[in-house]
Amino acid sequence: MKPIRKAVFPVAGLGTRFLPATKAIPKEMLPIVDRPLIQYAVDEAREAGIEQMIFVTGRGKSAIEDHFDIAFELEKTMSERGKSLEVLEPTRLGPGNCAYVRQQEPLGLGHAIWCARDIVGDEPFAIFLPDEFMVGSPGCMKQMVEAYNRLGGNLISVLEVPREAVSSYGVIAPGRRDGPVTEVTGLVEKPRVEDAPSNLIISGRYILQPEVMQTLKNQEKGAGGEIQLTDAMARMIGTQPFHAVTFDGKRYDCGSKAGYVQATLAIALEREDMGAEIRAFALDLLK
Ligand code: UTP
Numbered sequence: 001m002k003p004i005r006k007a008v009f010p011v012a013g014l015g016t017r018f019l020p021a022t023k024a025i026p027k028e029m030l031p032i033v034d035r036p037l038i039q040y041a042v043d044e045a046r047e048a049g050i051e052q053m054i055f056v057t058g059r060g061k062s063a064i065e066d067h068f069d070i071a072f073e074l075e076k077t078m079s080e081r082g083k084s085l086e087v088l089e090p091t092r093l094g095p096g097n098c099a100y101v102r103q104q105e106p107l108g109l110g111h112a113i114w115c116a117r118d119i120v121g122d123e124p125f126a127i128f129l130p131d132e133f134m135v136g137s138p139g140c141m142k143q144m145v146e147a148y149n150r151l152g153g154n155l156i157s158v159l160e161v162p163r164e165a166v167s168s169y170g171v172i173a174p175g176r177r178d179g180p181v182t183e184v185t186g187l188v189e190k191p192r193v194e195d196a197p198s199n200l201i202i203s204g205r206y207i208l209q210p211e212v213m214q215t216l217k218n219q220e221k222g223a224g225g226e227i228q229l230t231d232a233m234a235r236m237i238g239t240q241p242f243h244a245v246t247f248d249g250k251r252y253d254c255g256s257k258a259g260y261v262q263a264t265l266a267i268a269l270e271r272e273d274m275g276a277e278i279r280a281f282a283l284d285l286l287k
Contacts, residue, residue, distance in 0.1 A: 108226025132204025136249020
């Protein structure tokens with residue numbers, strides 16, 4: 001079984017739900033306290049043993065490239081002033097560890113993944129949607145890689161939501177269950193509540209076999225007029241093993257404003273350097 005060495009980060013979306021904040025700043029650069037969302041996702045990938053980060057970007061997303069580059073003037077000035085550069089350590093992705101490819105039109109998540117086909121090549125790969133913020137120990141992708149090493153094939157992370165919420169997400173039709181692992185017998189993107197095969201939604205992390213690129217090449221537009229990754233994955237069921245892993249941890253939908261604020265509050269409360277201060281402030285505010 002080939003190990004998971006590469007991860008694709010589709011970051012070419014328009015982020016319209018966060019306007020005007022995301023007019024000039026990519027959604028993925030919005031910080032949770034002091035780290036941008038994309039940094040948390042890259043850290044999660046590294047923890048899972050992934051070596052190469054492939055970013056699918058678009059116009060207006062160059063801040064992401066700058067973030068993972070060397071900031072020469074900043075680092076020189078900080079060094080001259082005797083300041084530690086340790087805080088910048090996780091932002092360093094050398095040329096062998098990252099690649100950027102453009103999605104010229106936002107035609108959908110499936111199309112964004114397909115744009116990375118030449119860099120992914122003929123090996124299984126991970127996908128991270130950085131606005132799905134996953135907090136756990138071990139991290140979500142590490143939990144998935146552990147399952148992949150036993151099961152192979154394709155894996156997606158899932159979580160349970162109230163049934164009336166399913167229409168905003170990709171939903172799985174579940175088969176046999178074994179602890180956190182569920183066999184996937186079908187997938188549907190943004191179903192009507194009455195048509196949804198379960199309340200288990202796909203939550204932004206995937207391990208897929210390279211054949212998905214062939215499927216995406218011939219993929220018609222689906223829900224919302226976009227080329228949907230879920231539809232391409234659905235066509236692979238039956239030809240390759242397909243499982244879902246229920247993530248043991250917390251997930252925040254940082255593509256939505258409420259989820260973003262919840263994540264910020266949760267992380268701030270956990271932080272040693274500010275948790276007590278924020279807790280006291282929050283309690284006071286709620287009085
Ligand atoms: P979203 O559905 O969250 O869309 O995409 P969005 O454009 O980022 O945000 P809104 O809905 O307008 O507020 C899920 C993920 O897929 C990427 C996004 O960057 C995000 O990580 N994506 C989506 C692309 O890279 N290209 C696309 O064409 C669509």
